[in-house]
Amino acid sequence: MIITNPEDKDEVLFFKRSWSDPQGNPHITLYRSYTNMANKVGKDLAAKDVTASDDGVVYHLTYNTTTQRGNPLLLPALDWIKQYRRFLASRIAVILALARFAWRTKIKGGQAAVDVIKAVTEEKEVAAGSQLLENLGSDTTPIRTESGAAAAYRDGRMIKLQVCAAVGIPEQYFGDISIGN
Structure with a gap:
């Protein structure tokens, strides 16, 4: 007040x-x-x-004032800012989901062989840099985790450009200097 x-x-x-x-x-x-x-x-x-x-x-400087307080600089971009935040939260959720499953193991044998390996590895966290020991009965390979990061960068940039246009501030001032001179 x-x-x-x-x-x-x-x-x-x-x-x-x-x-x-x-x-x-x-x-x-x-x-x-x-x-x-x-x-x-x-x-x-x-x-x-x-x-x-x-x-x-x-030190209160009113901007675009019609009252004592004025209107915030980011008011025209508020909807885009909220959507950008939701977009980034969704991207983080995708990356965390991909990080959870890092290995795929093919096991030769029936369901009994699968159950034996599952019992040994289930509910155990594998430490970073640990060794994987397997016999010829299984084949473990890393899962290809294509996250679509390049497309996500472009999509996020389009939303960020809407914020830039709304406030009249160039994109490089929002943290991406790769597009500057």
Whole structure:
């Protein structure tokens, strides 16, 4: 909440931050505006005097303003930002699923031979760099894990470009310098 001079609504004195901690306890902190370095008295909505604040000072610059707060720079891109986050979370889920199954074993023999090897290896984590011992009765090879990373990069870039277009900031400022000069 913005607390202004009661006689001049354009003169911002304090910023009131209200929040709850994880236990649900309410907290209120008041920060001086950079225009109120002298800590002038202001009045909150209950008409109580506001004079003291934390040491922090807020430099609030309104952008695209129609009210006291203005509109955030990223507002036009908010939907695309949410979709990009969901896209990245989905990609991580795919990679984690592929990482779970790293080996394929072909076993010669019937179901009994499969059950013997399954009993030995099931529920046991194989340490990185360990050896694989097998006889001629089985053939273990790594699973080809084509993740589609190149296509995912292109898809993610298209979503990121929508964010860039919405905020008017070039793509290289969003973390991919490979497309810059």
